[in-house]
Amino acid sequence: MNLFTKTTITVAILFFIAVPYSAQAQTPTIAVNFSGCIVGGVLAPTLQNLISGWMDDLENGLRSIASRFGLNIPGLGGAGIGGTVPVSDEGVRKATGALLGKEQRSDVIARCLGQEVLNGMIKGIVDNARTGGRDGGVTWVRNWRNFQLEAQHRGEGVFRGMLASSKMCNYFDSNLKNTFGANRRVPLTGVETRANDFDSFALRTGCTLPSDFDFEKYKQDFSGNGGWEAWSRLLEPENNFYGAFFQSLDEANKQRAIEESSDLSQVTSNAGFVGRSGADANDSCLTRGANGKCVIYKDIKTPGGVIRASVDATFMQELERFNNVDELGELISSVTTVLIHRLLDLSDPNEGNYTAFSTTLPPSSGGIPSAPEEGIPSAFGSVTVSFEIINDGGGTATANDFQLLIDGELTAIGIARVLPVGEHVVSSLPPDGYSFVSSGGDCNGGILNLAENQSATCTITYDDI
Numbered sequence: 001m002n003l004f005t006k007t008t009i010t011v012a013i014l015f016f017i018a019v020p021y022s023a024q025a026q027t028p029t030i031a032v033n034f035s036g037c038i039v040g041g042v043l044a045p046t047l048q049n050l051i052s053g054w055m056d057d058l059e060n061g062l063r064s065i066a067s068r069f070g071l072n073i074p075g076l077g078g079a080g081i082g083g084t085v086p087v088s089d090e091g092v093r094k095a096t097g098a099l100l101g102k103e104q105r106s107d108v109i110a111r112c113l114g115q116e117v118l119n120g121m122i123k124g125i126v127d128n129a130r131t132g133g134r135d136g137g138v139t140w141v142r143n144w145r146n147f148q149l150e151a152q153h154r155g156e157g158v159f160r161g162m163l164a165s166s167k168m169c170n171y172f173d174s175n176l177k178n179t180f181g182a183n184r185r186v187p188l189t190g191v192e193t194r195a196n197d198f199d200s201f202a203l204r205t206g207c208t209l210p211s212d213f214d215f216e217k218y219k220q221d222f223s224g225n226g227g228w229e230a231w232s233r234l235l236e237p238e239n240n241f242y243g244a245f246f247q248s249l250d251e252a253n254k255q256r257a258i259e260e261s262s263d264l265s266q267v268t269s270n271a272g273f274v275g276r277s278g279a280d281a282n283d284s285c286l287t288r289g290a291n292g293k294c295v296i297y298k299d300i301k302t303p304g305g306v307i308r309a310s311v312d313a314t315f316m317q318e319l320e321r322f323n324n325v326d327e328l329g330e331l332i333s334s335v336t337t338v339l340i341h342r343l344l345d346l347s348d349p350n351e352g353n354y355t356a357f358s359t360t361l362p363p364s365s366g367g368i369p370s371a372p373e374e375g376i377p378s379a380f381g382s383v384t385v386s387f388e389i390i391n392d393g394g395g396t397a398t399a400n401d402f403q404l405l406i407d408g409e410l411t412a413i414g415i416a417r418v419l420p421v422g423e424h425v426v427s428s429l430p431p432d433g434y435s436f437v438s439s440g441g442d443c444n445g446g447i448l449n450l451a452e453n454q455s456a457t458c459t460i461t462y463d464d465i
Contacts, residue, residue: 122314129311133274134297136281139307140273147267148260155259157295159252161186161287162193162201169207171215172241180248184290191287191296195254205238205247266304268403271412273304305415312418316380379452382416383442385426388461395433395464402462403429406448416455424448428460437461 133139141147163182167173177183194200209230218225226233237243267274277298278284285294383406387399404411405427411417426443430436439446443458450456 118317122317125310125314128276129273129307131280132276132302132307134277134281134284135294136284139276139304141267147263151260151263152256153293154295155256156252157186157289157291157293158188158191158193158259159248159255160184160289161188161295162251162255163248166202166205167207168205168244169209169213169215169239172244176241176244176248179245180252181290186289186295187287188296193255195258201247201251205244207239208236209233209239265400268410269400269412270304271308271415271417272410273308275300275304276302276307305412308412309415312416316418379421380418381421381450381452381454381456382418383424383426383448383450383456383458384414384416385411385443385458385460386414387428388459389434390437390461390463393464397431397434397462397464401431402434402460404460405429419450421450421452421454424450426458426460428462430462433465434462435465437463 129139131137160180160182163177163180164185165188168176197204210226213226213230218230233239237247263274276284277300281294284297286298287294287296289295385404385406387402387404389395389397389399389402391397399413402413404413406417406419407424408427424447426439426446426448428436438461439458440461441458442448442450442454442456443460448456448458
């Protein structure tokens with residue numbers, strides 16, 4: 001029996017041993033990955049022995065050729081290149097017996113199961129970030145200009161709903177609502193709409209003329225339809241077209257500003273991420289306008305900062321996993337997973353990746369450590385920045401009224417930010433009426449020198465003027 005046949009038999013045996021352990025997997029993909037991981041993990045010792053044997057055969061062949069010509073080739077004497085070659089039937093039986101050992105097999109199964117659980121968690125986190133946005137897309141801002149303008153448009157939608165529900169004087173009610181396109185009532189129950197005024201918009205624009213007042217008759221018979229008393233009331237803004245028109249313009253601007261400010265506050269405090277309000281676009285929307293677009297979203301279930309931090313954690317976990325791979329067996333396990341997946345569905349591009357090997361090779365390999373690629377950091381740390389606001393002069397601002405920047409990028413306040421090691425600039429933008437006092441902790445003078453695996457903390461202090 002030649003070496004190829006023996007190796008094929010061994011792989012077949014291992015595959016049938018491994019598959020039952022993945023029979024209860026929830027999806028075919030998980031089953032493939034789990035089986036491939038087990039097969040690769042259990043197969044690794046034999047393949048390592050075979051590789052060692054092939055190297056030994058190569059050494060023996062070169063030594064034989066060299067001896068025929070009386071050559072002395074350095075490196076072909078002494079301990080040689082490889083180790084024992086498992087080419088005999090007895091060698092194969094011993095290797096197979098070691099592969100079927102209960103303790104080793106259990107260790108491989110536990111490691112592979114843990115890997116699949118971690119992969120599932122990472123996939124869920126990333127999928128949520130990609131599809132959990134309130135409009136059914138990503139949860140982060142992709143175009144800030146469009147993001148702000150869309151917020152203003154929602155404010156206009158809220159205003160139209162308010163205008164459509166307002167009862168104005170009959171002689172201009174329809175004309176005014178048509179001017180702003182407020183022809184359909186929008187349910188705004190439970191939504192706060194009163195802004196910068198003690199009275200609601202509906203109350204401020206409510207007609208105060210007599211209920212039986214007829215403007216056309218008034219023009220024909222001045223004294224018989226109210227006279228000067230009616231004239232004085234017509235001068236009030238809510239009782240004439242132009243007065244109500246300018247009141248409506250003012251309210252539209254208020255609602256635009258509220259929606260834009262609300263959205264900007266949310267994403268700047270969550271490092272560019274919006275919160276999750278529902279399972280999809282329909283589930284996230286509370287009220288839609290006349291054009292079918294959402295004007296009021298449901299309350300946030302998961303803050304954008306939590307989503308951002310979770311995504312950051314998945315990157316760190318993947319990097320940590322790759323950094324910990326330092327054995328040929330782990331590389332073989334990953335290769336086997338990819339190959340089995342590719343064998344079952346060659347059209348699927350999501351077949352996985354080969355496990356990245358570490359930059360430091362095992363001492364016995366005699367390899368030379370490879371340097372990290374220039375410009376790509378090889379280590380990370382994190383920093384959490386908080387604000388201390390001194391309001392001893394009548395100020396009322398809180399930390400959410402300030403903007404935090406790290407290396408010029410808007411960053412969430414009070415949430416750990418993962419950064420490459422090295423020097424970083426920590427700065428902030430205050431609202432009007434506040435002056436900078438100090439930047440302390442690990443950000444003395446606004447400069448952070450982040451070390452590997454460091455969890456830095458910084459405090460920025462402001463005082464009201």
